[in-house]
Amino acid sequence: VHRTKVRVVEGVLDANDTIAQANRADFDRAGVCVVNLMSAPGAGKTTLLERVLGGLGVRAGVLEGDVQGSLDADRLAALHVPVIQLNTDPGFGGECHLDANMVRSALGAMPLADIDLLVVENVGNLVCPAEFRIGEDARVMVSSVTEGEDKPLKYPLMFRQCDLVLVNKIDLLAHLDYDLDLFLHHLDAVHPGVPRMLVSARTGEGVGAWRDWLLERVAERARTAAPA
């Protein structure tokens, strides 16, 4: 059973890359910068988006991935940005990640020509979302300090494949037995030098840097797309 399953999933990953390239072509045509936002459940992805999307200064849209429900999409729609909810629950218990095809199925409903930035909020999971490219420009992951210092060692693929790590909930550091230096040591062990930001979605600490990082990615994308 196990070997068969791995072989099937490798086939799925090949097919996924092909569809991710088609997504990428659509994003290029529309000049949209796409960020794939990932984390464990409850790490604060939606709140970190709420903190920056209002008054961002560029036109943003959000694709919300969840097994079921539209709680996060409803929260973000209040910011008056286009939000598409993508539920991964068509079959048995629900897919634990977004793949390129799921994203593709939602793009028809997203006004790509009217936005500069598309944030795809993935399903809360530190394993499978890291395996499926969706045609994104960058991958951002959120790691909450409440999850412990060992997470880079336990979920190395996720920490290795991301372009930015947001270390969230730092307002709680005084109340935890959490060794931030040890976490950063583990992070550098699996992804040496990956950019990281200490933030608190609750207090707003550090979210200015996160906002600036997003704006810089949009600007970089516009520069790359411009004719020479």
Next chain:
Amino acid sequence: VHRTKVRVVEGVLDANDTIAQANRADFDRAGVCVVNLMSAPGAGKTTLLERVLGGLGVRAGVLEGDVQGSLDADRLAALHVPVIQLNTDPGFGGECHLDANMVRSALGAMPLADIDLLVVENVGNLVCPAEFRIGEDARVMVSSVTEGEDKPLKYPLMFRQCDLVLVNKIDLLAHLDYDLDLFLHHLDAVHPGVPRMLVSARTGEGVGAWRDWLLERVAERARTAAPA
């Protein structure tokens, strides 16, 4: 791609149930009570085990599921209980759950005849572990208050299929914008009346009830297995 994948996974689930029954038969023969312990990454499964396994009064063993590494197994081995590490990382990025066959592959190394309780600590994930039975007597999930009140609505299968919910990290309640009543309301919406305990692995609050629950399950299993 999506439809094909769902069909394949349904076939895998049928095969999984067959192997889960074989595991169950082995557990019955050895008179072992088996608990499948699940949660999101960093919710406190290992620390909650550390709190109760030392001096439990029954002979316990642990099967540790992780994508990679043996950090948790090393912690639990310090309690002088038999611990088997099961890494799910043989292929691409690592399986996001334990299934019956993975558990079966580890049973040869676990001295079932010498233990009364086997705790299987699953991979940190709120989606797929809920879909794969492993032959367990009971499923316990840990939900940390730092993850927010909305998790039962977003991951309903996990909350619906468990026999006990440990609401962990309650020592942090004073520092969070977390509405415990709202969480319990959501919990009852997806799994009315499921047993729940408020605990803090850090301070030890509530862990006595968790220990008693485990002992009661072991005693119940012994009563059921005894000849009439």
